[in-house]
Amino acid sequence: MSAKQSSEEILSSHKLKSTACRKTVLNELLESETAMTEQEIKDVSGNLFDRVTFYRTLRTLEAAGIIHSIILDNNQVKYAISDMRQDTVHSHFHCIKCNEVQCLNDDAIDVKIALPPGFKTQSLDVMINGICNHCN
Amino acid sequence: MSAKQSSEEILSSHKLKSTACRKTVLNELLESETAMTEQEIKDVSGNLFDRVTFYRTLRTLEAAGIIHSIILDNNQVKYAISDMRQDTVHSHFHCIKCNEVQCLNDDAIDVKIALPPGFKTQSLDVMINGICNHCN
DNA sequence: ATTACTTTTGCAACATTGTTGCACTTTTAT
């Protein structure tokens, strides 16, 4: 809610050390309108770090709940900043033309489930594939 | 619909050659209640084929629309037989306890979407994570 | 500022999976 936090603030509020790689990744994701692949983040930030460091940074940020990963049909993995609220349903839009992915406002989606007896829902992911506003 | 087709019938109806690997994969998936990983199919069928052949077989069957792949959070890929009807929305249940995945009857799910202007939906995937009837 | 402690990083190394080219084998239609 309210003003956008800085990467430093985010890291310290999660009790994570403020390191160059973490700040870089966070800054790129904070600026980006859409979810980014590891490679895309590396490309725009200048490939400054070892790939293992990058890998571990993404794992750390994800484990802390700061970012989340989105897996696409084509096995591509994209990352996006998580907003604070932990909804049961989270949804993404994937443009089949430009391949961009963006998190959707969760109350844009209303899902009703009628599961067979014995099944219990815990969380719900929705992936909408289609054409985005830019490509339309 | 109605009686279950044999793997040979399925293959010929899609104008695909009837080969040992394809029949094996199809038979395993036809028998299975739940979606299977490539490794699981190999394991139960005795690892008779080269991994490249297996890989290509899965691609071929998927391209033909005979099977479809389901990608999980943990980057695992599972495969399941596709039924004939091509619905816009397809949903899966993923048990977080036993890791089994199954296709859901699509009319068990009702999704209402309110996308921002300019966005057009083409297809919709729903992944329900929870506890399955066996693990409950 | 220096020190001591904790965490992160880079590098090597290895596993798994995806992917292609090519020669050989199998399937399918004549």
Next chain:
DNA sequence: ATAAAAGTGCAACAATGTTGCAAAAGTAAT
């Protein structure tokens, strides 16, 4: 049975995931 078309196994390489370990950097106390 023969020939054309398609599939298979193998080698080879790319991309990604994953761990151990010693060096480097961050953090907090002196």
